[in-house]
Amino acid sequence: MQIRKIVELITFSAALRDEERYKRLRELQKKENPRDHGDHAKDWEAAEILKRLREITPHFLPIPIKTISSNGPGSFHIDRTSTPVTHGRLIEIYVQCGGYLHATHPLGKDFLKRVNLERSKYEAATSEVLKCIKFIKSLIWHHAAIGLEWSDELDPRELANAQRAWLVNFGQEDGEAIEMILAKAK
Numbered sequence: 001m002q003i004r005k006i007v008e009l010i011t012f013s014a015a016l017r018d019e020e021r022y023k024r025l026r027e028l029q030k031k032e033n034p035r036d037h038g039d040h041a042k043d044w045e046a047a048e049i050l051k052r053l054r055e056i057t058p059h060f061l062p063i064p065i066k067t068i069s070s071n072g073p074g075s076f077h078i079d080r081t082s083t084p085v086t087h088g089r090l091i092e093i094y095v096q097c098g099g100y101l102h103a104t105h106p107l108g109k110d111f112l113k114r115v116n117l118e119r120s121k122y123e124a125a126t127s128e129v130l131k132c133i134k135f136i137k138s139l140i141w142h143h144a145a146i147g148l149e150w151s152d153e154l155d156p157r158e159l160a161n162a163q164r165a166w167l168v169n170f171g172q173e174d175g176e177a178i179e180m181i182l183a184k185a186k
Contacts, residue, residue: 004097025055026040083139
């Protein structure tokens with residue numbers, strides 16, 4: 001459950017970074033599909049929000065950082081890690097960890113077969129959960145988060161320039177210090 005919450009926090013923070021663009025996208029989606037509630041504040045399913053965020057920005061996921069080096073006063077170069085980050089992987093983790101939260105329904109066909117499948121899933125759970133934690137840690141421990149330029153007259157699906165970046169460093173694993181810097185694009 002905690003891993004799902006972390007994926008949700010990553011997702012909601014991405015939506016918040018570009019909230020006005022996301023809000024406008026949801027309004028447009030309601031116009032395109034009247035059955036869609038179109039209210040960004042009512043969205044809660046991380047997998048769905050991640051899919052929608054992909055429509056408005058290529059920078060919606062945290063960018064894992066290997067090192068940050070200075071290029072002179074007030075200018076820095078970010079060396080990215082080789083961690084392959086996709087919204088699909090986050091959705092996979094979200095769904096996979098959600099699969100551990102529910103009991104097998106006792107009614108219906110093949111109950112014993114489903115129980116045995118559940119049992120084998122839980123036997124492999126520890127190693128799978130550790131893989132998920134390792135990925136998430138590599139994604140967020142040292143990362144950059146990018147926010148795009150925005151004005152109400154723009155289509156939220158059109159690519160815009162990066163306007164700001166949050167550089168986040170969770171520091172030492174046994175420490176409590178977290179560093180965060182807000183950087184503006186030149």
